[in-house]
Amino acid sequence: MADTLSKLQDVFRDVFEDDDLVISRATTAAQVSAWDSVMHVTLMMAAERAFKLRFKSGEVTGLKNVGELVDLIDRRLGG
Amino acid sequence: MSFVDTDFLLFFPVVFIGYWLLQKRRWQNIFLLLASQVFYGWFDLRLPLLLLAVTGMNYGAAILVDRHPEQKGRILAAAVLLSVVNLCTFKYFGWFAAEIIPKLVGPEEAGRIAALHVALPLGLSFYTFHNLAYTIDVARGRLRVRHDPVDYFLYGSYFPQLVAGPVERPQNVLPQLESERYFDWSRVTSGMGLALWGGFKKVALADAISPYVDLMFLHQDPSWAMVWTGVLGFTIQAVTDFSGYTDIARGTSRMLGIELMDNFAHPYLAATPMEFWTRWHISFSTWLRDYVYMPACFSDSVRDWVTIPFTGEWSPFWNTARALAITMLVSGIWHGSTANFILWGAYYAVIGTAYAAVVAKLPKKWKKDGRWRYLTVPVMFGFTLFGMHIFRQPSVPVLLRHLTLNPLGGTPEQWTVSASMLGLCAYAALPLGLAIVYERFLAPRVKDAVWFLPVRTTVWAVFAVAIFSSVRTSSGDFIYFQF
Numbered sequence: 116m117a118d119t120l121s122k123l124q125d126v127f128r129d130v131f132e133d134d135d136l137v138i139s140r141a142t143t144a145a146q147v148s149a150w151d152s153v154m155h156v157t158l159m160m161a162a163e164r165a166f167k168l169r170f171k172s173g174e175v176t177g178l179k180n181v182g183e184l185v186d187l188i189d190r191r192l193g194g
Numbered sequence: 195m196s197f198v199d200t201d202f203l204l205f206f207p208v209v210f211i212g213y214w215l216l217q218k219r220r221w222q223n224i225f226l227l228l229a230s231q232v233f234y235g236w237f238d239l240r241l242p243l244l245l246l247a248v249t250g251m252n253y254g255a256a257i258l259v260d261r262h263p264e265q266k267g268r269i270l271a272a273a274v275l276l277s278v279v280n281l282c283t284f285k286y287f288g289w290f291a292a293e294i295i296p297k298l299v300g301p302e303e304a305g306r307i308a309a310l311h312v313a314l315p316l317g318l319s320f321y322t323f324h325n326l327a328y329t330i331d332v333a334r335g336r337l338r339v340r341h342d343p344v345d346y347f348l349y350g351s352y353f354p355q356l357v358a359g360p361v362e363r364p365q366n367v368l369p370q371l372e373s374e375r376y377f378d379w380s381r382v383t384s385g386m387g388l389a390l391w392g393g394f395k396k397v398a399l400a401d402a403i404s405p406y407v408d409l410m411f412l413h414q415d416p417s418w419a420m421v422w423t424g425v426l427g428f429t430i431q432a433v434t435d436f437s438g439y440t441d442i443a444r445g446t447s448r449m450l451g452i453e454l455m456d457n458f459a460h461p462y463l464a465a466t467p468m469e470f471w472t473r474w475h476i477s478f479s480t481w482l483r484d485y486v487y488m489p490a491c492f493s494d495s496v497r498d499w500v501t502i503p504f505t506g507e508w509s510p511f512w513n514t515a516r517a518l519a520i521t522m523l524v525s526g527i528w529h530g531s532t533a534n535f536i537l538w539g540a541y542y543a544v545i546g547t548a549y550a551a552v553v554a555k556l557p558k559k560w561k562k563d564g565r566w567r568y569l570t571v572p573v574m575f576g577f578t579l580f581g582m583h584i585f586r587q588p589s590v591p592v593l594l595r596h597l598t599l600n601p602l603g604g605t606p607e608q609w610t611v612s613a614s615m616l617g618l619c620a621y622a623a624l625p626l627g628l629a630i631v632y633e634r635f636l637a638p639r640v641k642d643a644v645w646f647l648p649v650r651t652t653v654w655a656v657f658a659v660a661i662f663s664s665v666r667t668s669s670g671d672f673i674y675f676q677f
Contacts, residue, residue: 132558152483153468156491156517160510172492173334176484 119166119185119192126165130158140182166192195236197442198397198661205233206446213450219374223348226450230353237316242351244315249350251276252325253343256332260339270333277322284314289531317357319528323481325350328364330485337364345371354447358439360457360477367452375451385448387654391629392441394657397664399622400435403427406618411586417604419612421596422579427615429582430622433461436475460630462578465570466553467546470578478525486524490517511550519543529585534593538584545577 120140128136131149144150150158159175162184168191178184195201209229216222231242255273259266295303328349331337340346349368355361410416410424440457447454461474471479490496491513519540526539553561560566587593604612640646 151472152480153472156488156514157510160491160513164510169494169497170492172488173336175492176488177336 119188120181122165123162123181123185123188126158126161130154130161138181140180140185142181143179162188168192195233197439197446198393201236205229205236210449214377219372220344222375223344223371226352227344227348230348230351230356233353234317234351234356237357241315244318245321245351245356246347248277248280248318248322249325249347252329252350253340253346255329256339257341259329259333266333270329273329274326277326281319281322284318286531320359320361321350321356323361323478324355324359327361327481327485328368331364340368342372352447352452354443354450354452355454358436358443359475360440360443360455361481362454362477366455370452378451381451382449385445385450387445387650388448389442389445390654390657390661392438392443392445393661394438395434395441395625396438398657398660399625400431400438401664403431403618403622404435406615407431407586410615416596416599417608417612418596418599418601419604420608420615421583421599423612423615423619425579425583425586426619427622428586429462429579430619430626432582432585433458433474434622434626462575463571463630464574464578465567466549466574467542467577468549470574471542482521482525487517487521490520496520511554514550515543515547518546522546532588533590534584534588537590538581541581541584 120138124136124138127138127147128134131147131154136147138147144155155175159170163169166188168188170187170191174187178187195205209226213222213225213229216225231245234245235242252273255269258269262269328337328340328346332339340349345368348371349362349364352362352367352371407424407427410420410427413420416424437458444454444456455477457476459473459476461470464470464473471483496516497513522539522543523536524539525542526535526537529535529538583596584593587596
């Protein structure tokens with residue numbers, strides 16, 4: 116889980132072009148500047164690429180925070 | 195009935211008084227449900243039957259999904275298919291009868307079919323999407339099913355947002371309809387102010403500029419300046435007309451204690467096409483985002499079926515570009531069957547993708563600098579003008595001819611007409627500009643001043659006088675009624 120969060124942090128930094136960005140399980144879209152609905156799609160696709168998996172649209176629209184995204188990735192990776 | 199009919203000025207006070215006298219939520223909902231059928235039946239007595247059929251189909255489909263979760267995919271597919279077939283039958287019958295049927299059958303038979311004159315029922319696409327959102331969300335497990343027919347049928351046919359949106363979401367409206375509403379004088383006055391502002395935008399601004407815009411677009415041999423001042427006029431007419439409708443819808447609904455979502459956020463201040471769609475017709479844009487764009491981004495069948503040439507794997511950029519193309523095509527087809535709407539959808543897909551590609555390459559510090567918007571907003575407004583031209587001009591050859599006109603050409607009379615049009619545009623745009631200044635800079639500072647209340651009341655009185663003096667000459671139609 117810690118690995119997932121750490122890898123996800125790299126994805127966030129890449130997508131939001133911010134090398135100082137630090138995320139935690141409690142981070143929400145409201146706390147990250149520019150994390151709007153359009154960037155959300157880009158972020159999810161970048162995460163798909165990084166973790167080599169495919170999300171369903173129903174999975175990525177209901178996420179409340181980074182923690183739920185980490186759990187989703189771990190679940191999909193069978194972790 | 196239309197919001198700017200004199201009938202509505204009599205209808206709404208009766209509904210408002212009756213609704214608040216009833217006090218109990220159950221009776222209020224029954225009363226509003228009946229009032230909504232009267233409102234819709236005022237256009238044509240057959241219309242409420244169609245509305246009840248669409249609403250009833252979604253009400254039943256959601257219950258079936260809940261009872262038979264193992265069959266939810268099939269039930270949802272059937273509900274979506276029925277909705278699309280029903281919508282397309284009404285929406286494209288005219289085009290089909292004129293363009294396709296004569297090629298399939300003889301002219302006599304084609305004439306008989308065309309004589310059926312199947313017209314698009316007002317608001318059908320709006321309440322189809324509005325109801326479908328509920329069924330999809332229940333099937334996706336995002337919403338619990340509703341069994342109370344009064345609450346659901348009221349959600350499906352609530353009159354303030356029935357014929358031209360906002361395309362509401364069940365998560366916003368249903369909980370409000372299921373809760374007690376209490377009379378709140380401040381909400382009533384706030385709603386009245388919003389409705390008056392909406393009415394003012396419609397009858398005093400949009401309707402004032404509309405006949406001149408029509409003349410510009412009907413002109414057989416316009417100059418370059420006439421074309422583009424006409425397009426500018428339509429751009430202002432479109433936002434005053436449609437946001438005017440929305441504000442009346444939201445304002446009257448607020449007076450009944452039910453808050454509807456905002457539909458416009460100064461769209462011409464957008465800096466990119468994607469930002470434009472978060473500011474223009476927000477309820478429909480977000481509907482498309484959630485029910486078309488997102489599935490198109492993440493659906494395996496779309497990913498595997500529509501492959502991208504020359505790329506070995508799907509990259510986030512091309513995947514979103516493909517989803518945007520599908521979404522804008524759906525949006526274009528939804529707006530109409532003529533070639534210009536398809537072209538309009540393709541135009542936004544292309545500029546949206548191009549912007550995404552260019553913005554990704556720009557230095558980070560430029561994007562973070564607020565002053566950057568002084569350049570990007572006017573550039574985006576130029577793209578919006580071009581999009582409005584495609585949207586308003588049904589003939590693609592005429593559109594292409596307009597693009598070849600000489601910017602300095604035209605007779606002195608044509609320059610005078612263009613200058614007059616520009617003056618009209620300034621007249622109609624000025625209140626919109628003042629509204630932005632008021633909203634952003636003045637309102638937070640002056641709301642507690644002693645003079646605020648009398649000034650606000652005076653402004654509302656001016657709106658009311660403008661509405662009452664113009665309502666008889668208003669066409670009563672809103673641009674988005676045709677969609």
